[in-house]
């Protein structure tokens with residue numbers, strides 16, 4: 001646990017990872033809360049269904065109310081990133097942004113493209129068992145679809161707190177997008193580049209295994225767009241695993257060296 005991290009409800013871990021950017025890790029999935037100068041909040045990815053309660057605790061711990069949430073951006077539509085999105089939208093009446101190429105997956109969270117059969121991964125990678133069990137107990141098998149999303153456009157600055165720039169990074173899913181917040185010095189990479197692969201349990205910069213990636217070659221090619229954000233001090237905030245605070249270029253090189261798996 002980092003010195004600035006604190007344990008909150010449900011075993012979730014809350015930490016400030018950049019100026020006004022907070023990471024909530026729950027069941028090996030990260031979601032992020034970005035605050036602007038006016039106290040309005042952006043939530044990036046929404047975890048699994050059981051992240052709902054820790055998210056409420058996190059907002060209170062940060063001195064905010066649920067009504068401060070102004071928008072949700074989903075990096076992609078996999079079930080472990082959209083688990084509380086429909087609840088947030090209906091309770092707080094905020095838009096949920098997502099690239100249109102992922103809209104069908106958001107509506108039907110268990111129908112998504114992947115290169116490899118998933119069943120063998122826990123046998124080949126026993127380290128993944130604890131992670132996958134935590135995800136299941138956090139509701140991975142009962143995620144509700146999010147049928148109506150606001151279309152994200154790439155290479156645009158979104159009119160939401162933090163004003164992130166959208167970076168199209170397809171491969172993990174066909175509509176995957178990362179978010180760049182240059183003034184905070186961070187890239188929220190979703191599952192385009194992670195430091196923990198839930199399907200293998202391995203740590204370090206990498207793309208996610210073919211068990212959950214639509215097109216690994218495309219995912220590896222998309223890493224160039226993340227490397228282009230590197231200023232030498234840019235922190236990578238992934239969908240799974242700890243922040244990567246070395247150079248983004250080094251993270252991309254490590255992921256490329258590891259390749260598809």
Ligand SMILES: [Zn+2]
Pocket residue numbers: 078080081191239240
């Ligand atoms: Zn994920």
